[in-house]
Amino acid sequence: MKRYLSRLLALILVVTVGLTGCSGGDQLSGNYRQDTLALVNSLRETIELPQDAPNRVPLQTEARQKINDFASRYRRDSSVTKLSSFTTMRTALNALAGHYSSYPNRPLPQKLKDRLNQELTQVETALNRGA
Numbered sequence: 001m002k003r004y005l006s007r008l009l010a011l012i013l014v015v016t017v018g019l020t021g022c023s024g025g026d027q028l029s030g031n032y033r034q035d036t037l038a039l040v041n042s043l044r045e046t047i048e049l050p051q052d053a054p055n056r057v058p059l060q061t062e063a064r065q066k067i068n069d070f071a072s073r074y075r076r077d078s079s080v081t082k083l084s085s086f087t088t089m090r091t092a093l094n095a096l097a098g099h100y101s102s103y104p105n106r107p108l109p110q111k112l113k114d115r116l117n118q119e120l121t122q123v124e125t126a127l128n129r130g131a
Contacts (some may be wrong), residue, residue, distance in 0.1 A: 006026050033127055034079050036089060039070050040120045043096065047116055051107040064100055067093045085126035092119040 028035045046063040048067075049056050071093065074080045096116060099108060108116075 022083070030073075032070060032074060032077075032086075035070065036085065036127060039066055039089075039124055040123055043067060043092075043116070045122060047096075047113055049110060060100060060104075067097050073091065083126070085123045088119050088126065089123045092116050092123070093118075 043063060043066075046059050050058060053059075071090070074086065075090075092115075095112065096108075098108075099112060
């Protein structure tokens with residue numbers, strides 16, 4: 001009897017941890033267009049932050065989490081991966097995530113900011129065209 005109770009308790013714990021791990025406060029909606037535009041706006045705010053902004057570190061951490069969530073959600077969706085907006089978005093996300101991983105305490109170079117702004121504008125344009 002004790003063995004069955006311990007297995008039941010283990011099962012309940014696994015289910016509880018699994019369900020709470022899947023729920024987050026700021027999840028993606030599943031609508032690619034809305035999620036992409038929301039991420040573009042969020043990244044623009046993060047990119048434009050001055051180096052001495054008091055909320056820079058939490059916003060960069062949040063941006064990294066959003067990048068990971070977006071990539072996890074849409075990288076295997078074949079209806080999205082062929083869109084030009086997705087490929088351009090992935091290029092921008094990889095560049096920004098690479099900078100944050102390699103140089104977490106350094107500000108974004110102006111050349112990278114310009115490139116990211118250009119790519120994010122291309123993403124918005126492609127989304128408005130429906131691509």
